[in-house]
Amino acid sequence: xxxxxxxxxxxxxxxxxxVFSVVIMLQGHNKPGGGFIxxxxxxxxxSLHALAFNPAETRASLRFDLRxxxxxxxxxxxxAGLPALLTGQPLFTGLWHEMMVxxxxxxxLGTPLLFDLGVYIVVIGISVLMVLTLVED
Amino acid sequence: xxxxxxxxSGFVLAxxxxxxxxxxxxxxxxxxxxxxxxxAGYLISQVSGVASGQTxxxxxxxxxxxxxxxxxxxxxxxLLFALMIxxxxxxxxxxxGGYLAGHPHQGRLFCFLLLFMGSMLGVVLAANVLTLFxxxxxxSITSYLxxxxxxxxxxxxxxxxxxxxVTGLGGLAMLAGLLLMGHVAxxxxxxxxxxxxxxxxxxxxxxxxxxxxxxxxxxxxxxxxFHFWLPGAMEAPTPISAYxxxxxxxxxxxxxxxxxxxxxGSTELWQWLLTGAGAATMLAGALLAMREAYLxxxxxxxxxxxxxxxxxxxxxxxxxxxxxxxxxILAHALYKGSxxxxxxxxxxxxxxxxxxxxxxxxxxxxxxxxVALLAAASQAGFPPLAGFVAKEMMLESALHAPIIAVVxxxxxxxxxxxxxxxxxxxxxxxxxxxxxxxxKHAHEPPLSLLLGxxxxxxxxxxxxxxxxxxADPLIAPAASATLGTESHTHxxxxxxxxxxxxxxxxxTGVGVLVYATxxxxxxxxxxxxxxxxLSPTACYHGVLRFVTAFAESQxxxxxxxxxxxxxxxxxxxxxxxVSYPLLTRVGPPVWNELGTLHWLDVGIAVLIxxxxxxxxxxxxxxxxxIALGMAGLGVxxxxxxxxxxxxxLTQISIEALSVVLFVLVFRRLPDFRxxxxxxGKLRDxxxxxxxxxxxxxxVLMATSYPSATSVSRDLAERSYPEGHxxxxxxxxxxxFRAMDTMGEITVLAxxxLGVxxxxxxxxxxxxxxxxxxxxxxxxx
Numbered sequence: 001x002x003x004x005x006x007x008x009x010x011x012x013x014x015x016x017x018x019v020f021s022v023v024i025m026l027q028g029h030n031k032p033g034g035g036f037i038x039x040x041x042x043x044x045x046x047s048l049h050a051l052a053f054n055p056a057e058t059r060a061s062l063r064f065d066l067r068x069x070x071x072x073x074x075x076x077x078x079x080a081g082l083p084a085l086l087t088g089q090p091l092f093t094g095l096w097h098e099m100m101v102x103x104x105x106x107x108x109l110g111t112p113l114l115f116d117l118g119v120y121i122v123v124i125g126i127s128v129l130m131v132l133t134l135v136e137d
Numbered sequence: 138x139x140x141x142x143x144x145x146s147g148f149v150l151a152x153x154x155x156x157x158x159x160x161x162x163x164x165x166x167x168x169x170x171x172x173x174x175x176x177a178g179y180l181i182s183q184v185s186g187v188a189s190g191q192t193x194x195x196x197x198x199x200x201x202x203x204x205x206x207x208x209x210x211x212x213x214x215x216l217l218f219a220l221m222i223x224x225x226x227x228x229x230x231x232x233x234g235g236y237l238a239g240h241p242h243q244g245r246l247f248c249f250l251l252l253f254m255g256s257m258l259g260v261v262l263a264a265n266v267l268t269l270f271x272x273x274x275x276x277s278i279t280s281y282l283x284x285x286x287x288x289x290x291x292x293x294x295x296x297x298x299x300x301x302x303v304t305g306l307g308g309l310a311m312l313a314g315l316l317l318m319g320h321v322a323x324x325x326x327x328x329x330x331x332x333x334x335x336x337x338x339x340x341x342x343x344x345x346x347x348x349x350x351x352x353x354x355x356x357x358x359x360x361x362x363f364h365f366w367l368p369g370a371m372e373a374p375t376p377i378s379a380y381x382x383x384x385x386x387x388x389x390x391x392x393x394x395x396x397x398x399x400x401x402g403s404t405e406l407w408q409w410l411l412t413g414a415g416a417a418t419m420l421a422g423a424l425l426a427m428r429e430a431y432l433x434x435x436x437x438x439x440x441x442x443x444x445x446x447x448x449x450x451x452x453x454x455x456x457x458x459x460x461x462x463x464x465x466i467l468a469h470a471l472y473k474g475s476x477x478x479x480x481x482x483x484x485x486x487x488x489x490x491x492x493x494x495x496x497x498x499x500x501x502x503x504x505x506x507x508v509a510l511l512a513a514a515s516q517a518g519f520p521p522l523a524g525f526v527a528k529e530m531m532l533e534s535a536l537h538a539p540i541i542a543v544v545x546x547x548x549x550x551x552x553x554x555x556x557x558x559x560x561x562x563x564x565x566x567x568x569x570x571x572x573x574x575x576x577k578h579a580h581e582p583p584l585s586l587l588l589g590x591x592x593x594x595x596x597x598x599x600x601x602x603x604x605x606x607x608a609d610p611l612i613a614p615a616a617s618a619t620l621g622t623e624s625h626t627h628x629x630x631x632x633x634x635x636x637x638x639x640x641x642x643x644x645t646g647v648g649v650l651v652y653a654t655x656x657x658x659x660x661x662x663x664x665x666x667x668x669x670x671l672s673p674t675a676c677y678h679g680v681l682r683f684v685t686a687f688a689e690s691q692x693x694x695x696x697x698x699x700x701x702x703x704x705x706x707x708x709x710x711x712x713x714x715v716s717y718p719l720l721t722r723v724g725p726p727v728w729n730e731l732g733t734l735h736w737l738d739v740g741i742a743v744l745i746x747x748x749x750x751x752x753x754x755x756x757x758x759x760x761x762x763i764a765l766g767m768a769g770l771g772v773x774x775x776x777x778x779x780x781x782x783x784x785x786l787t788q789i790s791i792e793a794l795s796v797v798l799f800v801l802v803f804r805r806l807p808d809f810r811x812x813x814x815x816x817g818k819l820r821d822x823x824x825x826x827x828x829x830x831x832x833x834x835x836v837l838m839a840t841s842y843p844s845a846t847s848v849s850r851d852l853a854e855r856s857y858p859e860g861h862x863x864x865x866x867x868x869x870x871x872x873f874r875a876m877d878t879m880g881e882i883t884v885l886a887x888x889x890l891g892v893x894x895x896x897x898x899x900x901x902x903x904x905x906x907x908x909x910x911x912x913x914x915x916x917x
Contacts, residue, residue, distance in 0.1 A: 024786070029862035032782035034870065040790035047797055067893075070886045077879055092875035096861050108861045112871040115878070119871070122882045126889040127794055133896050134801035 003052070010052040017045035025120045026113075035116035039123025046124070047131045055135045058128070066132065070125035077118025080111040140195050140209040140262055143176050143219075144272075147255025154251055155244030166234015166585060169247055173227035173254060180211075180220045187216050188610045194264055203267075204325050210264035213614025217463065218261040218392050220611070221470045225384045226254045228589035232478055233376035235585025236485055246286060250380065253279040257385050261392055266315045266325050273311070273357075273389065277304045280386050284373045296372040299677065303366045304356050311353020311393075318346045318400075331399045331621065338404060347401050350393070351410055358390025358444050361418040362673040368425075368437040375481025378433055379589075383473035387444055391466060394451050395459075399621030403454045408540055411452025416548045418445030423555035427658070431490045432480040432563055436473065439516065439559040442552050443469045449545060450531055451619075453538045460616040460626035461530035467612060468515060468523035468597065475512035475593035476563060479505060482586045483567055488576035492562050497572035501579035504587060506568040511594035513564030517557040517648065518641060523600040523608075525641075526628060528553055532637035550644045557648025558655065565652075604628040708824050712831050719831075723838060737778060745771035758803040766796040783866050 025038030050058040062069065084093035096110035150157075150172050158165040183193065196208035211219070230250060237243045256279050259272030278301070285297030319325040321340045322333045330337070337343060354360075359367040367387065371378055381387070394411070401407055422441030429435045443465070450462030482505055483498065484490050499506040515524035532553075535546040581587075600607045608628035616624035651658060697703075748767035755761035769792035776785035813821065852873065853865050860868035870878050 028864060028867045029860075029871075030864055032786055032864065034783075034864070034867040036870070037783075037786045037790055040787070040794060044790065044793055044797075047794070051797075067890070070889060074883060074886055077882060081875060081879065092872075092879070094860060094872040094875075110861055112860070112862075112868070112875065115875055116867070116871045119878065119882055122886060126885050129889050130798060130892050131794075131801065133893055134798060 006052045010048050014045050014049055017048075018042055021045065021120075025116060028116060029108075029113065035119030036123055039120040040127060042120070042124045043127030043131070046128045050128075050132055050135050055132045058132060062128070066125050066129040070122055070129065073118045073121030073123075073125055075118070076121060077115050080115035080118060083111055139179065140193060140211060141197070141207075143179070143223075144209065144255060144259045144262060146172060146176070147251050147258060151248045151251035151255065154247040158244035158247055163234070163238060165243065165247065166231045169234075169251070170227040170230040172251075173223040173230065176223040176258070177220060177227060180216060180223060183211060183216060184610050187211065187213055188614050190614075196264065199268070204319075205267045206265050206326070207268055208264040208326065209262040209268075210328070211262060212618045213611075213616070214392070214395055214618035215261050217467065217611050217615040218388065219258055221384050221388075221467070222254060222257045222261065225380065225470065225474050225589075225593070226250070228474070228478075228592060229376050229380040231585050232379070232481075232589040233374075235583050236376050236481055237374065238585075242286075246283075246374070246376070249279060249282045249286065250377070253283060253381070253386070257389065260389050264327050266319060266327060266330065269327070269393075270308070270312055270315055273353075273393075274305075274308055276386055276389060277301060277308060277357075280304075280370075280381050283377045283381060284370045286373055286377060290372070293372040296366075296369040300366045300370050302681075303363055303677070307353045307356025307363065310349045314346050314349025314351075314353065317342050317349065321346065322400075327396065331397075334400050334621075337400050343401075343404070344406055347404065347406055347410070350397065350401070351407075351414075354390035354394045355414055355448075356390070357393075358387050358448065359418070359441050360390070360414045360444065360448055361421050362676075364418055364421060364441045365672070365674040365677065367441055368429075368434050371431075371433040371437050375433065375477060375484065378437070379474055379477035379481065382437060382440055383477050384470035387440065388466060388470070391444065391447050391451070391462075394448065395462070395615075395619040398451060398454070398459070398619050402451075408452055408454060411454075412449050412538070412540065412545060413452075415445045415447070415449025415452050416545055418442070419449060419552045420445070420548050423552040423559075426555065426559050430493050432483065432492055432567075433477070433490065435492065435559055435563055436476055436480060439556055440469075440473055442556060443473065446531060446549065446552065449549070450534065453534055453540075453545070455534055455537065455539070456616075456620060456624055457530065457537065457626055458534035459619050460612060460624055460628075461527065461534045463612050463615045463619065464523075464530055464608070464628055465527040467600065467608070468527040471593045471597040471600065472512045472515035472522075472524055475508065475590040475597070476516065478586070478590040478593075479509045479512065480563060482582040482590065485586065486577065486582050487579045492566055494573065495567035495575070496570040497568070498575075498579055499568040500572065502568075502581045504581055504591070508587065508590045508594045509564035509568060512590065512597065513560035515594070515597040517560035518553055518645065521598070521601050523597045526601050526604075526608075529637050529641060530626075530628075532640050533635070536636060536640075546640065550640050553641070553644035554648040554651065557645055558652045561649075561652040562655075600628075705820075705824060708828050712824075712827050715835065716827075716831050719834060719838060735778075738775075741771050741774050741778075758806065759800065762796055762799040762803065765799075766792050769795075783864065 021038045021041035024033035024041060025035050026033075028034030028038065046058055046062070049061065059066075064072070081092035083095050085091055087095070092111075092115075094110050094112045096108055098106055098108055101107050150169065154165075154169060157169060161168050187193075192210055192212045194208065194210035196206045199205050199207040230247065233243075233246060233250065237246060240246070253276060256272050256275035260269055260276060263269035263272055281297050281301040283297075284300050285293050287293040288297075315325075318330060318337065321337055321342055322330045323336075324330060324333075337346070340346075356363045367382060370382060373381070419442050422438045422443075422445055426435055426438030426442065429438060447462045447465050447469070450458045450465060480490075482502075483495065486502065487495065487498070489495055511522070515522035518525045518528040532546065532549060535549050536542060538545050596607070604627070612628050613624050613626070616626065745768050748764045748771060752761050752764035752768065755764055769788065773785050773788045773792065776782070776788060849865070852869060855873075856865045856868045857863055860872040862868040862872070
C-alpha cells in the first residue's frame, strides 16, 4: 500500500498507540488493562506500520528478531516466578515491595508486574510475527 | 556430597566440552579426561573402605510427596561398575581425541560421551529405584545421540533409532516393574527393597515384577531375543562402540540384575529366565559372530556372547557363580574395551575394516599387535590372563549349577571355543601372515590411540597375576553385595587339575582347530542366512513396518487436510462433552427471568444477528470477514453496556487483529470457486444451531443455578490484600494463576512458531514444485 495519508497518519499515531499500550499494560493491575491487552494494542500499532509502509521497515524498526522477542518475553515471565523459589515459596508466588516515590505516592512493585511485562512482550512478538509473515507472503 | 558431585560433574563438563575442544584443539581429549580420571582416583581411594564393608551414601529430598529421593550410595557393586565407567571413560576420551582428531564435531562427541558417562554413573550409584530409572533412561537417550553421531548416514540413524526403541520399550516395562516393586516393598529405596526379600517374593505380584524388570535388563544388555540392536549399533565411531558396547551401557542391565539379586534372585522363575536367556544369548552371539567379516561386528557378537555368559552366571546364583559373573564382568570390560580400541586403531591407520583383507600388519604396527594379542588371549581364555580365570570360575560354577548343569556346561564350552575363533580373527589374522596392501599406508598409531588399549590389556595380565592387589578388593565386595551375604570365593589363577580345566583345554583346542580350518566352516555359517527371515531383526522390522503403515492409514483417515472437517470434529466433540453432563446431571435448562430488556440490548442483538447472517451468505471473502468482525464488535458492545471493560478491551483488540489476519490470509485467494451442496449446508446449519444452543443452555444454567460458594467473591476479596491489585481478572492472570498463564503464553509462542513454519514450509514446497501448490479454492 502506498498512501501518503495513511503513512503520515501512522507516523503520528504509532507513538501514541505504543505509549497508550504501555499505560494499559501498567495500569492493568488496578484498572482495565494488562499485558495481554497492552500487547495486542502495540501489535496493532506495528501492524498499522507494516500496512502503511512495508514489512521490511517494520522488522527493522523492531531491532530484534521476532522469534527472539518471543523468547525474551517468555524468559522475563519465567524469571518473575523464580524469586519466590529463592525465598522457599512455591514457584510464581507474588513478591511485593512498597516504596514511596515523591510526587506520586506509594508505589507497589512486585514480581507479577514483571510477569505481565513478559506477557506484553510475548503477545507483541506473536501477533507481529503472524501479521508480518502473512504480509510478506 | 562427593557422590553427588561425581554424578553431576560429568553433565557440567559435558556442557563446557565444545568450548574446551575449540579452545584446546588437539589436546582436548587429554584435558577432558582429567575429570573421569579424578573420579576414578577418588573411587580407588574408597576401595579399601568399601572392601571392609563400609557403604558411603548421601540422600537429598527430591519429590518427597512421592517418596522419591535423589540418593546415591557406594558399595562393592557400585564401586566396581563406577570404577570401570570412569576409568575406561578417561581412556576413551583420550582415544577419541586421537581417533577423531580434526573432526568438525569432535566437541559434540566429547559432550555426548561425558553426558553418557554422567548418566551411567547415576545408574550405578543411585540408591533409589526411581532415581536409577531416570538415569537409566538418560543412558538410552545419550546412547541414541552417540550411535547416531554420524547423523548424515542413514544406517547410523536407523541403528540409533533401533537401539533407542528396543531399550526404550524395555525401559517402559522396567518402570512398571520398579513401580510394582516399590509398591509391594513399601519403599523406593534400594536398600529397603533389598531388605524385604520375603515380602517381595511371597507377594502375588512377584512373577510380574520379575518379568517386567528383567525385560528392561535384557533389552539393555542385549540378551536374546533383544540382542540384535547391539551389532547394529556398530555404526557409531569406534570410541563410542568401545565405551558403550563393551564396558558400560550394555552392562547396565547386568548391573541391575546383580543389584536386585538379593531381593528377586534365586526364585525358580529368576533362575530359569536368567540361565535360559543367558545360555541362548551366549550361543547365539558366538554362532552369529562366525558369519561376520568386519572387525567391529565380530567384536559386537562376541560381546553379546559374553553378556550371555554373565547373565547365565547370575542366573545360576550360587556363591561361586556370582563371583564368576562379577569376575567375568571385570575381565570382559578390560579385554573387550582394549580389542574395540585396537580394531578402531587398525581401521584408523589402514582404512580397512574387513578382516579378510587384513594381514601381516605386525611389521608396520608392532606395539599394537602385542596389545591386540594380549587382549585377545584374555578373550580366548589363555592363562595367565583375567579372561582365563573368569572362564575357569564360570565353568566350575556351571558344572555345579542347580538346574540343567550338563546343558549349561556344554553350551559354555562351545561358546568358549567360538570365542577363541573370534579372538584369532580379530587379533591374530590381521597381524600375522603375509603383508597385504591397505587403502592407507599402515603405520603405528599415535600414543592417544595406544594408551587406552595398552593399559587395559596390561591390566588384564595384572589382575590375573596379582589378584590380591587388584582383583580381590574389587570382586569380593561386589560379589558380597550381589549375594547379600559375604562372599568367600577368591580370584586365583590356579585351581588345580580339575574338570573345569579339562573342559577349558578342550574348548581351547577345538577353538584353535576351528580357527585353523575356518575356510571349510565359513560356507556352513553363511548357509544359515536362510534363517534370517525368522530372526528377531526381521520381527523388529516387521513390527516397525506394521506400526508405520497403521499410523499412516489412520492419519490419512483422520487428517483430511480440510479445515472444515477439523472444525466439524471440534464442534461436535465440544457440543457432545458439554451437553451430555448438562442434560444428564443438571437437567434441561430452565428459562428463568432475564429482567427487563433495554432497547439498546435489542438493537445490538439485531445487529449481531444481521452480521452473522451476512457472514454466512456473503458471496465473497472480504465481505464475510467484515461481517464476522461486525458480529464480534456487537458482542463487545454488550460487554461495554454490562460494565466489563476488561473483556471489551480484549475483545475489540482481538477482533481488530483477526480481521487484519483474515484479510491478509484471504487476499491472495480467488473468489469462492464452488459452494457447498444443499446437504452440506444443512449439516453445517444443524451443527451451528447445536453449538449455539449448547452455549445458550450453558449460560442459562450458569445463571439459574448459583453455586453455593462463589469463587469470584472469594477471589475478589483476596485480590487487593494478597495480590496488591484492584483488577481481579488481572490479579488472577498474573499472580493467583500465573503458572497457568505461563503455560498459555508458551502455547501461544509455539503456535506462532508453527504458523511461521507452515508458511515458510509452504513457500519452500511452492519453490520446489511450482505446480504442486495446495488447492487454495474453498467453499462456504
